[in-house]
Amino acid sequence: xxxxxxxxxxLLAFTAAASLGLAGAVRAQSSAVHxxxxxxxxxxxxxxxxxxxxxxHPGAVGVEATKALDLFKRHIAHxxxxxxxxxxxxxxxxxxxxxxxxxxxxxxxxxxxxxQEQIFAEHAAVTDRMNAxxxxxxxxxxxxxxxxAKSAAADSLNDLEILEPTVIMxxxxxxxxxxxxx
Amino acid sequence: MVRFSTIARRFxxxxxxxxGLLSALPVQAGDAAKGKSVFTSECAMCHSNARNGPTILGxxxxxxxGRKAGTVAGFAYSSGMKSAGFAWSDxxxxxxxxxxxxxxxGTKMPYGGLKNPTxxxxxxxxxxxxx
Numbered sequence: 001x002x003x004x005x006x007x008x009x010x011l012l013a014f015t016a017a018a019s020l021g022l023a024g025a026v027r028a029q030s031s032a033v034h035x036x037x038x039x040x041x042x043x044x045x046x047x048x049x050x051x052x053x054x055x056x057h058p059g060a061v062g063v064e065a066t067k068a069l070d071l072f073k074r075h076i077a078h079x080x081x082x083x084x085x086x087x088x089x090x091x092x093x094x095x096x097x098x099x100x101x102x103x104x105x106x107x108x109x110x111x112x113x114x115x116q117e118q119i120f121a122e123h124a125a126v127t128d129r130m131n132a133x134x135x136x137x138x139x140x141x142x143x144x145x146x147x148x149a150k151s152a153a154a155d156s157l158n159d160l161e162i163l164e165p166t167v168i169m170x171x172x173x174x175x176x177x178x179x180x181x182x
Numbered sequence: 183m184v185r186f187s188t189i190a191r192r193f194x195x196x197x198x199x200x201x202g203l204l205s206a207l208p209v210q211a212g213d214a215a216k217g218k219s220v221f222t223s224e225c226a227m228c229h230s231n232a233r234n235g236p237t238i239l240g241x242x243x244x245x246x247x248g249r250k251a252g253t254v255a256g257f258a259y260s261s262g263m264k265s266a267g268f269a270w271s272d273x274x275x276x277x278x279x280x281x282x283x284x285x286x287x288g289t290k291m292p293y294g295g296l297k298n299p300t301x302x303x304x305x306x307x308x309x310x311x312x313x
Contacts, residue, residue, distance in 0.1 A: 120283070123292040127228075134227040150227060150239075157239055160290050161258075 036084045044076050047152065054145050060136035061145045068129045072152075075122050082108040083119070083163070086170045093170065098177040109171025112164055119164060123156045130156070210303040217308025220301045231312055240291060244312045246270050251286070262288030275306050 051072060054065035086105035092098075112119065130149040137145035221231060221243075228239035235242040241254035251266040251274075252259040266286050268274055278285045279302055280295045296302050 117283075120292065121294075124294045127292040128294045131224065131227050135223045138222075153227060154239055156292055157290070160292060
């Protein structure tokens with residue numbers, strides 16, 4: 001291998017440093033991208049914890065809870081991947097603060113808009129699963145499981161009525177405001 | 183673009199025609215007693231079946247047959263359901279319940295659909311009794 005010239009070495013060193021800096025910036029941005037509203041993190045943890053508890057209930061309730069648990073984990077993973085992060089911008093947006101470093105959210109809000117039918121289908125699957133748990137709970141006179149099912153179905157409807165439209169509106173608002181900035 | 187919109191219009195018109203024809207088909211006669219159990223397993227978590235029953239996650243289904251879609255006071259319907267422009271008949275229910283968003287775009291009822299034709303007929307027969 002030929003020894004590299006000092007100029008070449010400097011160029012390589014500069015490129016390496018720039019790459020490291022860029023990687024750091026991307027890492028910093030992606031950690032910001034994956035930040036989630038704390039209230040929703042807590043809510044999701046509670047949901048999973050309660051559902052895990054229900055999987056130990058006897059008979060059909062435990063069986064339905066186990067089926068639901070897997071579905072919930074996948075659904076929550078999707079939410080955390082690209083639906084919930086833009087919501088972290090809401091307090092600043094409500095304060096009238098808009099800056100270019102919020103632009104990361106646009107890819108996510110666009111994805112929510114594009115995937116609306118798929119997201120709806122996930123909520124329909126969650127509601128159907130909660131319905132099965134509810135019926136099993138009624139038959140077993142298991143008030144805890146029945147309450148959980150109804151409450152989780154309400155949360156699912158809440159996501160459709162409020163959360164996802166809000167995420168889409170955040171994207172529209174951001175795009176308009178960022179375009180208007182000099 | 184003009185060509186695309188013409189094709190799109192024809193496609194939509196074709197879809198509406200198919201839906202219309204499906205709605206006009208006679209609905210399979212169901213068993214209301216069995217339908218009550220279908221109601222319990224498919225609908226009761228979100229819908230009341232009682233006269234003057236409460237809005238739960240969805241509007242009461244008491245009196246649904248014959249009622250104009252999207253008109254129960256106290257329930258915040260989607261704009262799609264508010265502007266559906268039809269009254270619920272057996273045929274409309276038979277078209278709606280297997281795939282709600284296929285009949286009413288934008289409906290917010292997150293329900294995968296009742297695909298089993300016997301259960302569907304039984305449920306509709308039961309809903310017919312809620313008056």
